[in-house]
Amino acid sequence: MTKENTQENNRNENCPQCGGTHIILDERSGEKACGNCGLVLTDTVVDLGPEYRIFSVEEGKDRRRVGSGYNINIYDKGLSTIIKGNRDSSGKLLDKNTQYKMMRLRRQDNRSKVDSTKSRNLSIAMTELDRLTSELNLPENVKKNAAHLYRKALEKDLIRGRSIDAFIAACIYAACRLLKVPRPLKEVSKASKRLHSEVAMTYRLLHKELDLKPPVDGPYKFIPKIASSLNISPQTEQLAVKILRKADERNELVGKNPRGVAAAALYMACKEADEEGSTSCI
8 A cells, every 4th residue: 555544444344354443544546454454345435525625724624525605696595406427426437328317317407496487587697797796896795795685676576577687787786885885887887788777777776675775975985996097106096085084174075976076186186296197087
């Protein structure tokens, strides 16, 4: 044996020839043998541990063999079964009759997942959610919040007779508002397949029926996005924030468009820092 594991077997197996309990497991060849007489007990040991590697001590202590876990971004929340492959546990190819049975089981399993109208709706919606969040470069918490809002709207039967794509775009915009992520409605509707007016109308419906209470947008959260798109230096960006704070102390930001105020503060900061290339773009 090239690499031996001399740990005692947890099942307290005994050697059928000598009755010894010192069982050795060779992880490389998959053989289990007696450490006293050398009798090979089995040569087809199945490793029930995980396939992934470990990179820390904590991961080595907790190496459970599980699936992807609960995920609200998947239409079935990641708790469905998967039937695939044409080989058995030992890696041997199945015979033709068994392969045909497995193919029929796989087909029936796939049909049962999207048997109801709700499942088909969620399957289409979660695909569109993946596409939009990827195109808008949104974080994972916004994606999960949007999926939660869509599921609540589906439970209240708000989507019947309306566009799924428009509801997904409205849920993404609502999640951005709730989590204070700077994404204007025009940017979300531009990435969506529906018109801006339809997405805006759907968001108003969502806001009313789900009783959403998003925080009021301030000009501070629009500073990084505008500065990044115009390649403004971090020093000028910090100067714009200071200008906004001075105006906020004098109560001069009340009732004004936050995006316009943020752009004006960046323009003033660029003037003071002599960044002439950015002032023309603003």
